[in-house]
Amino acid sequence: MNESITLNYDVDSNDFTRAGEASSSVKRKLKLMGVDPDIIRKVAISLYEGEINMVIHSYGGTIEVIISTDMIEMILRDKGPGIEDTELAMQAGYTTAPDNIRSLGFGAGMGLPNMKKYSDDLKIESVVGKGTTVRMKVYIPKNIS
Amino acid sequence: MTIKDIKEALGARYICGEELEDREVHAACGSDMLSDVLAFVKDRAVLLTGLCNPQVIRTAEMMDIVCIVFVRGKMPDDVMIEMAKERDIVLLSSGHRMFSACGLLYEKGLRGGAPYR
Ligand SMILES: Nc1ncnc2c1ncn2[C@@H]1O[C@H](COP(=O)(O)OP(=O)(O)OP(=O)(O)O)[C@@H](O)[C@H]1O
Ligand SMILES: [Mg+2]
Numbered sequence: 001m002n003e004s005i006t007l008n009y010d011v012d013s014n015d016f017t018r019a020g021e022a023s024s025s026v027k028r029k030l031k032l033m034g035v036d037p038d039i040i041r042k043v044a045i046s047l048y049e050g051e052i053n054m055v056i057h058s059y060g061g062t063i064e065v066i067i068s069t070d071m072i073e074m075i076l077r078d079k080g081p082g083i084e085d086t087e088l089a090m091q092a093g094y095t096t097a098p099d100n101i102r103s104l105g106f107g108a109g110m111g112l113p114n115m116k117k118y119s120d121d122l123k124i125e126s127v128v129g130k131g132t133t134v135r136m137k138v139y140i141p142k143n144i145s
Numbered sequence: 146m147t148i149k150d151i152k153e154a155l156g157a158r159y160i161c162g163e164e165l166e167d168r169e170v171h172a173a174c175g176s177d178m179l180s181d182v183l184a185f186v187k188d189r190a191v192l193l194t195g196l197c198n199p200q201v202i203r204t205a206e207m208m209d210i211v212c213i214v215f216v217r218g219k220m221p222d223d224v225m226i227e228m229a230k231e232r233d234i235v236l237l238s239s240g241h242r243m244f245s246a247c248g249l250l251y252e253k254g255l256r257g258g259a260p261y262r
Contacts, residue, residue: 020203110180
């Protein structure tokens with residue numbers, strides 16, 4: 001496999017039944033491609049946390065996943081409302097999730113810390129009123145690809 | 146410990162996946178916060194939870210969790226059961242509360258992960 005494969009998904013705001021479908025699809029594709037299970041889990045968890053954040057906190061957007069030999073890159077773009085203080089948002093326990101979201105099991109303020117923990121590289125660009133772009137990379141070590 | 150051992154220790158009943166009851170379980174995680182579950186990495190784990198919505202199944206899928214125990218007699222709906230079947234995840238329902246369910250499994254030798262930093 002020399003050229004890369006790109007996967008694209010739309011993510012709707014507030015759709016809790018379908019939330020996670022993109023991550024699920026990416027996970028299944030990586031499994032079919034024979035990618036190492038530990039790498040798949042790192043991708044699945046970080047992508048799922050990001051996808052859930054788009055469903056809960058954003059007005060919706062798109063997910064792009066680029067799979068190449070040495071790395072899996074995930075780009076999550078949403079249409080707003082943006083994050084005022086990304087450093088604060090990154091802190092474990094920080095959440096703005098309302099009670100109805102907490103009753104679903106989300107809103108521990110652990111999503112972004114988990115994304116940082118499981119991905120090898122995490123970058124967040126956010127403009128209030130415009131939207132947020134989250135870029136994550138998971139590297140595939142040579143000896144197991 | 147197998148899924149069958151868990152079912153027996155908890156006096157639980159199968160919602161689906163009974164045919165997978167001989168599968169091994171190596172660790173357990175009990176939580177009602179899904180990001181807390183997602184922070185937990187252990188192979189072949191069982192999840193005990195009082196939550197009952199499709200995202201519980203999705204979370205288990207992302208983590209390769211082999212079995213979910215719904216405590217306090219919670220019952221998933223058909224959509225959730227279908228999702229679990231497609232993913233080979235065993236679903237159990239137990240009348241025990243979270244503390245007792247976890248305690249019963251701990252007593253049988255099942256352990257959680259390392260302490261959270
Ligand atoms: N895509 C986004 N758009 C707008 N705000 C966001 C976005 N992602 C995260 N945030 C903000 O950052 C906060 C922290 O996010 P994080 O994922 O760490 O926790 P959470 O989603 O609130 O809870 P958990 O992930 O534990 O369920 C959120 O509560 C929200 O205020
Ligand atoms: Mg989150």
